[in-house]
Amino acid sequence: MAVRNETRVTQFILLGLSGNPDLQIVYFVLFLVIYLLTVTGNFLVVLTIYVDSHLHTPMYFFLSNLSFLDLSFSTVTVPRTLVNFLSQSKTISFNDCVTQFFFVHFIGGAECFHLTLMAYDRYVAICHPLRYTTIMNRTVCLLLVVSTWLGGFTHACAQSFPIAQLSFCGPNELDHFFCDSHTLSLLSCSDTFISEVADMANSGTLALICFLGVFISYAYIICTILKIRSAEGRRKAFSTCASHFLVVILFFGPCVFLYMRPSVVFAADKQVSVFYTIVTPLLNPCIYTLRSEEVKKAMKRLGGKKSFLGTNMN
Template structure:
């Protein structure tokens, strides 16, 4: 398909701060990004190193940490560079590439959350058949499906966006290339393409959300049948972390894509939350609420400290 755009670069206009304030914000986000990288890498290394964590639940958690790391790395490094730059510019090709990988990893995260919800459903509602149902082949299939669906989704979204001609203006009201702010710059009627993009995103996000919701309805129903308080507490503790991070991910996404237009500042706060803050909080939530992960981390890194001595 031949590209008919006349715009060769876009300018981000999301953060209009003084230079001194931008340097302070740069340091804050650099710290957040460092914590995000270190937290998710730590979880992946711990799960890989401890055989006791080689279960479906932690298998999916490791994949989630990897996706979170990649998902944020699509946008945050460029944002950090822009905080120190006078002109916050991105080329057309780089913008399309960023858009492609952002939707690829965002879609993959949706489906890995769905796989994790199904895993918890089987663990709580069908505990006697858990090892049979959640076998290695099914886990690998679910992860492979996650990447494949992300690939198809991002290709559709990117192909639809690339059909649009961009003749100017070229100012994107965001800190990265996403479809909603980009599509507003097209110099043609975008009604049909906009509807196709929303339908594709809605099918993915709504399908994942409904699957997670149905899974947790079954989980809650099973938990209410547990007679002992200790049994209920244990069942709830295995699902609370996952339910928290799912809320952090789907809540802002639904708001930003489905609500009427709000102010630019409000939009940017929400976008920063689900692209930067939530991926940083995910490893914190899982480690603080999960005794097995905390125990494994202490033993793993305790052995490394003793070895280094």
């Protein structure tokens, strides 16, 4: 009886975005600047909303949670990517790889649900303005935010478990800058049919639920806005929703492209992944703060407080 010898892969090599040393230095500087701006921008949004009592409303509470999610989402992938740009050894252990995969889908899934929640918040604010404070009270807002995190956690568990059960016998080179389902499935020496079906079904269900939630909310919102008689009123209502709708497109577009298909790797996958894991978390605070006069005024007040404290200390 023949005995089959299999060498189990205990670590992977992340090939990253380029094997060119000069390009890696350029990418390192670029990604470092983007990451520092992302952390600073999102942290400033969270701090401003927390400190300024004028922003203690459901809309800005949800915005602060979105900024925290963006900061976390970027932190899951960027620091290790930066280290790999400067390191000769670009390895990641199997356990660390699965852990990174879990948190990418945990925070990414939570953000999908949270963007849907923000669409519902805009629906209540525009379609039921007189009942807004009653419907979106503090307790309801907290429960809704917790539910988005629980939804992301459930999504990540359903994504990670099939991947963790796969066998990897070699090769161990992942043509990506972080661990993701398509590249991992292609390296597996076991049958990936179940994991691929689970991947598409899970991601498909998440995308469908979130898309329907956003679509239905905005269908009611648009119908309500069109009934507003004054042009100024319609402009303000559209302006309130425009920022959120742009963020939804920037986040959901790449996700649908990457995960609503079988494990086939395209040349543009890494570029699209860079956009939604690194660039989008930077754009979100910019989009909201540049379009929100209240946030800009709050940031000026926060800056004034810091200057005042600094003067008194001196």
